[in-house]
Amino acid sequence: MQPLKGIKVLDFSTLLPGPMCTLMLAEAGADVIKFERSAGDEMRAYTPKFGTDSVNFALLNRGKKSVVADLKSPDIIKQIQSLVRETDVLVEQFRPGVMDRLGLGYTALSKINPRLIYCSITGYGQTGPYSQIAAHDLNYQAQTGMLNLAGDDNGKPSLPPMLTADLAGGAYPATMNILLGLRKRDQDGSGCHIDVSMSDNLFPLMYWGLGNGWTENLWPTPGSDLVTGGSPRYQVYQTADNKYLACAPIEEKFWTNFLSVIGASELHHEQNTALVKASIAKIIAGQTATYWMEKFKRIDACVSEIVGLEQAVQDSHFKSRGLFERTIRSARDDGASITALPTSVSKTFLAEVKVDSSPELGQHTSEFFK
Numbered sequence: 001m002q003p004l005k006g007i008k009v010l011d012f013s014t015l016l017p018g019p020m021c022t023l024m025l026a027e028a029g030a031d032v033i034k035f036e037r038s039a040g041d042e043m044r045a046y047t048p049k050f051g052t053d054s055v056n057f058a059l060l061n062r063g064k065k066s067v068v069a070d071l072k073s074p075d076i077i078k079q080i081q082s083l084v085r086e087t088d089v090l091v092e093q094f095r096p097g098v099m100d101r102l103g104l105g106y107t108a109l110s111k112i113n114p115r116l117i118y119c120s121i122t123g124y125g126q127t128g129p130y131s132q133i134a135a136h137d138l139n140y141q142a143q144t145g146m147l148n149l150a151g152d153d154n155g156k157p158s159l160p161p162m163l164t165a166d167l168a169g170g171a172y173p174a175t176m177n178i179l180l181g182l183r184k185r186d187q188d189g190s191g192c193h194i195d196v197s198m199s200d201n202l203f204p205l206m207y208w209g210l211g212n213g214w215t216e217n218l219w220p221t222p223g224s225d226l227v228t229g230g231s232p233r234y235q236v237y238q239t240a241d242n243k244y245l246a247c248a249p250i251e252e253k254f255w256t257n258f259l260s261v262i263g264a265s266e267l268h269h270e271q272n273t274a275l276v277k278a279s280i281a282k283i284i285a286g287q288t289a290t291y292w293m294e295k296f297k298r299i300d301a302c303v304s305e306i307v308g309l310e311q312a313v314q315d316s317h318f319k320s321r322g323l324f325e326r327t328i329r330s331a332r333d334d335g336a337s338i339t340a341l342p343t344s345v346s347k348t349f350l351a352e353v354k355v356d357s358s359p360e361l362g363q364h365t366s367e368f369f370k
Contacts, residue, residue: 012090151222233271
């Protein structure tokens, strides 16, 4: 029995944060009903394609049901309100106030179903001066101080390669709080409204910087702190064949091992950080990545070769963990299939069936609307 078996979820989200959240709920056994406009979730139109829709859509929406709904239709709203009577969780991603104007806000729906767990995912939360501002992941990272910490030697921030706010600030906190809401409902029988702000949830990821600032007024800056480039013990070094090593021998025992392997033990007590970094960089640049990884594999020093995503998914370790053993079929049922996106849901809670598909637009509409 999967832990969320029998839990019904109405999903009014699009693109990434909400769909990733409801994907994890579906992975754990929930029945997720995705409501889409007549043109469908914007992500269906992205490229590259997998079948009729984008591969992005297929990865994030497998195992869900698709219902086309005109949310400006009073009749459709009434039918959705009726569905809410037997719904456990609702996830929405509109700007604050939109669902209220549609007649689908928490205040209205909680009167219909007091046990409803209602989760709103937005960039800046339901309240505050920024609550109505349009923005994307890059903006949230910029305004919370996160992007500033990813500066190069000249202080110019680098574009982050991942959508940290959408996922770590949106999808994961939403999933966690929905589960907490369900647990609370087990205890007192009542539902709740969960306000997930993607920008709010970026601050815990910078706990060390907040701690340094609040206690010693040592607010972090690009290139100056342990994890922002200020230490030789947490650096990227280039090799002779123009590859790169991620070196993180922070603890003393690893630092000792690291310096021993590269033949620079004399640097152990050197206080000039710039000199240490330059000396190590010169040594690492004298040999290939293969040479160094062969030497480091025999000793604990927290050194890894930086590889591309294509190489990473072929790594024998991740394959042995079964990360990529599940499959998505094309919604057109034309025999095409791709590897399913691994999620953070433990294998303990996954269904035994390892093949799934994303829904065609409106595939399940007739099951819910007259």
